[in-house]
Amino acid sequence: MVDKVVTENGPDEASAPEKSLNFVEEIINDHLKSGRFGQVVHTRFPPEPNGYLHIGHAKSIALNFSLAEKYGGLCNLRFDDTNPFKEEDEYVQAIKEDIKWLGFDWEDREYYASDYFEQLYEWAVKLIKDGLAYVCELTLEEGREYRGTPTVPGKNSPYRDRSVEENLDLFERMRKGEFPDGSRTLKAKIDMAHPNFHMRDPVIYRILHGHHHRTGDKWCIYPMYDFTHGQSDSIEEITQSICTLEFENHRPLYDWFCEKLEIHHPQQIEFARLNLTYTVMSKRKFLTLVNEGFVNGWDDPRMPTISGLRRRGYTPESIRNFCEYIGVAKHNSVVDVTILENHVREHLNAVAPRVMSVLNPIKVVIENYPEDKVEEIQAINNPEDESAGSRIVPFTREIYIDQNDFMEVPVKKYFRLAPGKEVRLRYAYIIKCESVVKNDAGEIVELRCTIDHDTLGKQPTDRKVRGVIHWVSADKAIDAEVRLYDRLFSVEHPDKVEEGQDFRSNINPDSLEVIEHAKVEPSLLGVKSGQRFQFERVGYFSVDPDTTAEKPVFNRIASLRDSWAKIARKGR
RNA sequence: UCCGGGAUCGUUCAAUGGUAGGACCCCAGCUUUUGGAGCUGGUCAUGGGGGUUCGAAUCCUCCUCCCGGAACCA
Numbered sequence: 001m002v003d004k005v006v007t008e009n010g011p012d013e014a015s016a017p018e019k020s021l022n023f024v025e026e027i028i029n030d031h032l033k034s035g036r037f038g039q040v041v042h043t044r045f046p047p048e049p050n051g052y053l054h055i056g057h058a059k060s061i062a063l064n065f066s067l068a069e070k071y072g073g074l075c076n077l078r079f080d081d082t083n084p085f086k087e088e089d090e091y092v093q094a095i096k097e098d099i100k101w102l103g104f105d106w107e108d109r110e111y112y113a114s115d116y117f118e119q120l121y122e123w124a125v126k127l128i129k130d131g132l133a134y135v136c137e138l139t140l141e142e143g144r145e146y147r148g149t150p151t152v153p154g155k156n157s158p159y160r161d162r163s164v165e166e167n168l169d170l171f172e173r174m175r176k177g178e179f180p181d182g183s184r185t186l187k188a189k190i191d192m193a194h195p196n197f198h199m200r201d202p203v204i205y206r207i208l209h210g211h212h213h214r215t216g217d218k219w220c221i222y223p224m225y226d227f228t229h230g231q232s233d234s235i236e237e238i239t240q241s242i243c244t245l246e247f248e249n250h251r252p253l254y255d256w257f258c259e260k261l262e263i264h265h266p267q268q269i270e271f272a273r274l275n276l277t278y279t280v281m282s283k284r285k286f287l288t289l290v291n292e293g294f295v296n297g298w299d300d301p302r303m304p305t306i307s308g309l310r311r312r313g314y315t316p317e318s319i320r321n322f323c324e325y326i327g328v329a330k331h332n333s334v335v336d337v338t339i340l341e342n343h344v345r346e347h348l349n350a351v352a353p354r355v356m357s358v359l360n361p362i363k364v365v366i367e368n369y370p371e372d373k374v375e376e377i378q379a380i381n382n383p384e385d386e387s388a389g390s391r392i393v394p395f396t397r398e399i400y401i402d403q404n405d406f407m408e409v410p411v412k413k414y415f416r417l418a419p420g421k422e423v424r425l426r427y428a429y430i431i432k433c434e435s436v437v438k439n440d441a442g443e444i445v446e447l448r449c450t451i452d453h454d455t456l457g458k459q460p461t462d463r464k465v466r467g468v469i470h471w472v473s474a475d476k477a478i479d480a481e482v483r484l485y486d487r488l489f490s491v492e493h494p495d496k497v498e499e500g501q502d503f504r505s506n507i508n509p510d511s512l513e514v515i516e517h518a519k520v521e522p523s524l525l526g527v528k529s530g531q532r533f534q535f536e537r538v539g540y541f542s543v544d545p546d547t548t549a550e551k552p553v554f555n556r557i558a559s560l561r562d563s564w565a566k567i568a569r570k571g572r
Numbered sequence: 573u574c575c576g577g578g579a580u581c582g583u584u585c586a587a588u589g590g591u592a593g594g595a596c597c598c599c600a601g602c603u604u605u606u607g608g609a610g611c612u613g614g615u616c617a618u619g620g621g622g623g624u625u626c627g628a629a630u631c632c633u634c635c636u637c638c639c640g641g642a643a644c645c646a
Contacts, residue, residue, distance in 0.1 A: 020586050048646050083645065140644060147642060150574040154642090185644055195575040197642045206644035225646050249576055249641050270577085272639090277583090325595080327585050331578045332639055339584075339596060349609060384609070415607080424605055459605080468605050537606045564607045 022328045024063070024269055028071060028240060031267065037239040041073030044238050045099070045106075046113075046229065048080045049091035049213070051283040052298045053098045053306045055319070055340070056274040062323035063271070064242055065104040076236055077106035081114045082228050084210035092213070098306040103316045113232050114214045120223045120231060121175070123261050124186055124205060128167045132260055133204065134160055135170035136187045143185075146192070147200050153193035154200045160189060174207055177220045181207050188227075190256065198253045202226055230254040231263065238266045244273045245330070274326065275334040278487040279304050280494050280503050294507055295488070301544075301555050302488045302511050312485065313532050313542025313557035315351075318344040337487070341558045348532060348540045348557070353381045353388060356426065356470040357520040357535040357554075359482055361400035363474060367434065368450045369397045374476070377456075379427045391523050395428050398474035400519045402538075405469040406447060408436060413567055415467040417447070423467040426536060430455040430465050470536045477519040481553045483544065484513040520552070527552050534560075 021029065031037055043064040047057065068075035077099065081087045099106070127133035136159045138146060148154035162170075174184055186205035194200050204227035209220045233241045241254075248270045258265035275281060280289075281304060289295045289303070298305055301312035309319065322343040326335050356379070375395040382388035401417065410418040417423045422432045429451035437446040452460065459465075490508040497505055524533075529545045539559035546553045 022585085026588095046646095050646080080646065086645075143644075144642075149642060152574090182644065197575085200642085203644050208644080222644095224644075229646085245577070246640055247646090251576090272578090325584080329578095329585075333584070336583050336596075342596065345608090354606080383606085413607095426605065428605095430605095457605090465605090467607085470606075534606085534608085537608070539608095560606075560608050562607075567607075 023330060024067065024240070024242065024271065024328055025070075027267070027269055028067070031239065032071075036267075040237075040239055041068060041071035042076070042237060042239045043068045043073065043242060044076040044078050044111075044233065044236060046078045046080045046232075046243075047095050048083070048086070049088060049095060050083070050086040051091060051286070053095055054281060054286070055276065055304045055306070055309065056281050057098075058102060058306060058319055059274040059323050059326070059328075060242070060244070061099055061102060061104060062320055063328055066324070067240070067242075073239075074109065075104070075106060076109040076111055076238070078111040078113065078232060078236065080225070080229065080232075081112055081212070081214065082222050082225060084208060084212035084222065087213050089213045094307065098310075101310060101316055102306065103320060109236075111232070111236060112214060113228050114212060116228070116232055116235055117215060117219060117223070119235065120228060121221075123231060124171065124223070124227070125168065127188065127204075127260065128171060128186075129164055130260065131164060132189050133186055134162050134167050134189055135174065136160070136185050136201075136203075137183065138185075140182060143203075147197065148192070150195075156192050157187070157201065160201070171205075174205070174221050175219070177209070179207055181209055183207065186221075188253075188256075196249060196252055198226065198250055199256070202253060226250055226253050227257065230257050230266070230268070231261070233266045234258060234261075234264045237264055241266045241268045243268060243270055245270045245332070270330070271328045272330055272332050275332070276304065276340065277334055277337045277492045278489045278494070279337060280489070285503060288504070289488075292504070294504070301483070301485050311542075311544065311555070313540065313555055314344050315347050315532070318347040321347070334493070345540065345558055345561070348534060350384050351382075352532050352534040352540055354379075354383070354534045354536050355521055355524055356393065356472055357480070357482070357518060357524075357538065357541075358400045358402050358470065358472050358477070359484075359515050359518045359535075359538065360403040361517075361519050362403045362406060362444065362447065364399050364401055364431070364447045364449050364471070366397050366399070366431065366449050366451055368453075371397050373397065374473075377428050393427065393521050393523070394473045394476040396473040396475050399425075399471045400474050400477065401425075401447075401469055401471050406433070406444075408444065411568070416469055417449075417467070422452075422463075422465045423469055424455075424465055425451075426468050426470045428456060428471070429453070430460065468537075470538075472519045472521050474519075476522050478522055478525055479551060480518045480520045480524065481546075481551060482515040482518040482541070482556070483554065484515065484556045486511045486513075518554075520554075524552055532557070 045061050045064045065075045136157050138157050146154050146157055171186055185203045187201045188204050190199045190201055192200045204224050205221050208222045251268045254268050295302055299307035299311045322340050376392045377395045378390050379393045380390050406417045407414055417433050419433050422430050424430050431449045431451050433447055433449050435448045436444055439445050487508055488511050489506045491506045494503040494506040527543045529543050529547055531543045534540050540557040541554040542557055544553040544555050
């Protein structure tokens with residue numbers, strides 16, 4: 001519902017502090033107050049179907065849909081498809097899937113700029129008739145010359161003063177396909193000396209003999225972005241047309257067309273796009289990463305694409321919360337990627353079932369435990385959520401623990417397992433390391449331990465055992481592949497490079513570590529792609545689509561916060 | 573160089589002429605059968621110079637720095 005829209009008599013009430021408004025909301029409130037668009041708020045998300053959506057798009061999607069929801073309005077999905085050479089249906093489908101997955105719903109308002117081609121053509125004709133557009137025969141290069149520079153004004157095209165009749169005839173013949181690509185354009189007649197380049201007689205139609213993903217071969221002239229976007233907004237009766245900062249220079253043109261065409265005139269509002277540390281964020285660079293094999297496709301779990309984040313195991317809720325959290329402003333900023341990671345941790349901490357998994361196993365033999373005994377240990381599924389219940393984990397004489405939970409020569413403050421030391425096996429007994437078995441090469445192959453039988457579900461009264469480690473039954477555990485993903489880039493700002501280098505030189509060579517034979521507790525047998533778990537003391541993991549009935553494959557979404565790493569770092 | 577934007581803790585978002593605040597990070601402590609989570613406390617900022625005002629992050633002015641703009645891309 002509409003909350004906090006009216007703020008006039010707010011300060012008097014000693015109520016809860018009002019959540020401050022972002023600059024877009026302030027503009028909308030002004031519109032509501034002045035009644036410029038009545039009391040309607042209608043936004044839209046206008047992707048070009050020429051690539052996959054990324055986390056930056058998620059910010060825009062969340063902004064547009066959330067604003068509409070907040071003000072009781074609507075948000076359309078509109079594909080901005082005016083370039084037949086770049087756009088494909090495959091992308092349309094992928095974009096729709098991503099937006100749905102994020103949790104937003106455009107209902108039946110799925111529009112395409114290409115649906116408006118006929119109307120756009122008529123509007124172009126109107127401009128010609130009003131003496132505001134002309135067919136120009138300058139080549140691309142000549143057009144560039146005539147445009148001038150920031151300090152030097154452009155000069156008028158020799159074709160600028162053709163008669164309305166001639167323009168009408170030429171434009172119609174352009175549509176009929178009488179001219180080759182690039183030979184002619186339709187330009188708006190504005191001002192070749194305008195300080196804003198976009199107002200120096202911009203091209204509004206070009207000849208493109210290309211097969212369009214929706215209109216097929218019906219057209220061979222296509223409108224430019226500037227002659228499409230605002231009019232599409234207008235047709236859909238959009239009120240606030242929200243776009244990124246680089247379109248700020250286009251706004252005068254947006255306004256010019258709405259005025260000259262005398263049509264509904266939305267307000268364009270520009271905001272700063274999202275940047276993330278340790279990340280690049282452009283379709284072109286993604287293409288490089290995919291094509292040159294740095295990642296395994298657009299949905300590689302290291303990619304900041306929506307499909308990549310989805311495969312990694314990110315939850316839509318965490319992405320939406322992240323977008324809400326980072327806010328919206330007009331100045332460029334770079335958001336620390338740990339903010340994103342913290343949001344998925346926060347969500348998964350609340351909902352992810354806990355399981356035990358040993359990534360780098362070391363065998364432990366419990367000497368004072370019978371060989372054939374299998375004990376059913378109760379383990380809590382989620383300490384943050386009592387309703388998640390509990391499960392049974394089998395305990396046997398031989399178990400695996402993680403290699404880094406044992407130190408032959410423990411450092412200071414290390415309170416896990418070491419020779420002669422005790423540690424708690426999560427949910428089970430307190431265990432003591434009696435001896436270390438090594439092979440000829442001097443490598444540890446096995447730990448011989450004993451348990452205190454009187455410590456199942458209770459603490460010893462005569463001593464305090466601080467450490468707790470996870471474990472799995474060597475006999476009952478199942479094999480799993482675990483893919484440990486790390487940041488794709490090893491520096492905060494991958495685009496900051498030395499002369500002659502590019503972002504590729506900052507790729508993190510260790511962004512993926514595959515563990516082929518991790519040992520996971522048997523309850524994980526039969527998991528389905530997309531399920532998420534917390535491997536206790538390790539991190540959050542999701543089940544990858546590569547999973548088979550025999551062998552689950554897990555992706556690390558994010559590690560748990562590791563304050564031991566910090567202690568160890570400082571100790572050095 | 574011309575035009576259009578922008579500048580507040582390390583980061584991000586507030587404060588709309590009246591005590592510069594929150595969150596994340598960081599630090600310290602408490603708690604804990606996850607060195608997780610949680611709880612308490614703490615460090616840290618208005619790009620610079622002038623001006624208006626009792627009072628300026630906020631208004632004026634000059635400067636500095638950053639981003640975007642000269643596709644028949646979006």
